[in-house]
Amino acid sequence: MSTAATLPVTMPAGLPRLLAGWYDTGRPAGLRDHLRRYGPVPLRGRSRRGMPMLAATVEQAGLAGHGGAWFPAAVKMRSAAAGRGPAVVVANGSESEPASEKDRLLLHVAPHLVLDGAVLAAEAIGADQIFVCVHDDGHLPRWVAAAAEQRQAAGLDPVPAEIAAVPQRYVASEETALVQWLSGGPPLPTFTPPRPYERGVGGRRTLVHNVETLAHLALLARYGPGWFRGVGTAEAPGSALITFGVPTAAHSGVYEVALGTPVGYLFDLAGAPPGSVQALLTGGYGGAWIPVRTDLPLTPGGLRSAGGSLGAGVVIGLPAAACGLAETARVLAWLAGQGAGQCGPCVYGLPAIADDFALLAAGKHDPGILARLRSRLGTVTGRGACHHPDGAVRLAASALSVFASDVGYHLRHGPCRGTRHPPVLPLPGAAPRRNR
Amino acid sequence: MTARLRVNPIACDAHGLCAGLLPELITLDEWGYPIISEEPVPPELLRHARRAVAACPVLALALTSADD
Numbered sequence: 001m002s003t004a005a006t007l008p009v010t011m012p013a014g015l016p017r018l019l020a021g022w023y024d025t026g027r028p029a030g031l032r033d034h035l036r037r038y039g040p041v042p043l044r045g046r047s048r049r050g051m052p053m054l055a056a057t058v059e060q061a062g063l064a065g066h067g068g069a070w071f072p073a074a075v076k077m078r079s080a081a082a083g084r085g086p087a088v089v090v091a092n093g094s095e096s097e098p099a100s101e102k103d104r105l106l107l108h109v110a111p112h113l114v115l116d117g118a119v120l121a122a123e124a125i126g127a128d129q130i131f132v133c134v135h136d137d138g139h140l141p142r143w144v145a146a147a148a149e150q151r152q153a154a155g156l157d158p159v160p161a162e163i164a165a166v167p168q169r170y171v172a173s174e175e176t177a178l179v180q181w182l183s184g185g186p187p188l189p190t191f192t193p194p195r196p197y198e199r200g201v202g203g204r205r206t207l208v209h210n211v212e213t214l215a216h217l218a219l220l221a222r223y224g225p226g227w228f229r230g231v232g233t234a235e236a237p238g239s240a241l242i243t244f245g246v247p248t249a250a251h252s253g254v255y256e257v258a259l260g261t262p263v264g265y266l267f268d269l270a271g272a273p274p275g276s277v278q279a280l281l282t283g284g285y286g287g288a289w290i291p292v293r294t295d296l297p298l299t300p301g302g303l304r305s306a307g308g309s310l311g312a313g314v315v316i317g318l319p320a321a322a323c324g325l326a327e328t329a330r331v332l333a334w335l336a337g338q339g340a341g342q343c344g345p346c347v348y349g350l351p352a353i354a355d356d357f358a359l360l361a362a363g364k365h366d367p368g369i370l371a372r373l374r375s376r377l378g379t380v381t382g383r384g385a386c387h388h389p390d391g392a393v394r395l396a397a398s399a400l401s402v403f404a405s406d407v408g409y410h411l412r413h414g415p416c417r418g419t420r421h422p423p424v425l426p427l428p429g430a431a432p433r434r435n436r
Numbered sequence: 437m438t439a440r441l442r443v444n445p446i447a448c449d450a451h452g453l454c455a456g457l458l459p460e461l462i463t464l465d466e467w468g469y470p471i472i473s474e475e476p477v478p479p480e481l482l483r484h485a486r487r488a489v490a491a492c493p494v495l496a497l498a499l500t501s502a503d504d
Binding site: 190191342343344346348349376379385 | 447
């Protein structure tokens with residue numbers, strides 16, 4: 001099969017970028033669709049010179065990691081490229097955050113953008129192996145593997161991609177957990193250093209990028225940093241996939257928006273009146289509650305300034321009739337059971353915090369509860385091998401602040417009426433309340 | 437060179453010997469796991485810090501240089 005190298009590739013304008021094919025055709029892009037739209041992946045050959053060039057392009061573009069940390073992609077790439085010996089690229093699409101759906105959607109509708117990005121990253125750091133880690137939903141592993149096989153059959157990629165279905169566990173998608181699991185160990189975080197770029201899969205230097213980051217890389221390698229910065233803000237350029245959910249909305253789901261877009265735009269897209277929600281959960285279950293502010297820009301810094309977190313691009317509106325304390329208690333109980341069971345502060349601290357929160361949500365009269373909870377929240381942060389306990393603490397602390405008046409009500413009068421509202425935040429095993 | 441104490445929380449088993457040997461920089465939480473000061477180890481406590489590191493039965497405590 002010949003590639004579409006001879007076809008003129010025009011620079012796409014505006015948005016969406018990653019979801020353009022999906023919006024145009026309404027079906028997932030096969031290899032033929034992908035090549036017609038984007039042309040072949042712009043490999044630069046295996047010379048060592050190609051490496052700093054791509055990293056420089058990524059740096060000029062200002063691409064940051066869309067897995068949740070928003071760490072500069074060029075820094076990660078250079079760190080992994082600097083080492084010696086064989087290298088590995090891991091495309092992380094395991095998305096264990098129950099509130100996020102963007103990586104699954106992206107891998108379903110545009111798997112070749114992700115694979116393009118992985119191949120480019122592999123070439124940039126001199127890797128000879130690619131792992132694509134996906135959420136095992138019974139469909140994605142086979143789907144992405146079929147896409148990778150098509151590319152192999154067409155002889156497109158110098159580096160083969162292997163698909164790995166990651167076990168379902170919250171901490172399994174953390175990058176050191178993926179590295180340990182791909183090396184034959186349990187899918188649990190490890191103590192750092194060494195970091196994956198120093199000693200990763202099978203002892204080889206390893207670059208781990210979120211699948212959305214790699215898809216953006218596939219486009220910016222084609223169209224350049226100037227194009228990439230055509231949307232977004234100076235500090236947070238480009239676009240992002242946002243999972244936006246409001247149970248009262250007509251259209252909850254994943255949207256691609258320019259970074260810097262005001263939160264209110266998500267409500268417009270989803271057809272939800274902002275007045276129907278009392279607070280926003282930002283960043284996912286390791287993120288934070290914030291009061292509703294429609295003018296807030298969707299950037300890592302914008303949400304941080306309001307006490308929130310962009311994280312992996314999750315924004316969920318809590319209906320006015322629900323109870324934020326009850327919702328937080330449910331999620332904390334789930335998070336407490338999702339740890340790796342390796343670090344004492346997490347093994348004992350998170351269940352204790354979840355129990356305190358359950359009492360608070362139930363409106364049990366316990367005069368010492370707030371002081372005890374605050375003290376526990378203060379001692380657990382930063383003491384795990386990974387950031388799982390930090391995220392749970394951030395969620396709990398933000399709930400105490402955003403739902404402060406509910407805390408007072410529960411302590412004085414018992415549970416509020418909102419505790420009888422059906423569960424809002426989706427958890428694995430429980431049917432999510434979403435209108436989709 | 438400034439030195440800091442760091443515990444590997446995966447290896448740590450809450451024996452608590454470190455807090456007994458270096459209460460100036462290490463306290464225990466309600467479950468017996470060490471909370472380590474993030475401040476550099478003052479020179480006058482270096483000897484005690486080394487002793488605490490050596491006393492850990494599971495080698496979970498380490499003295500690292502500041503740039504680690």
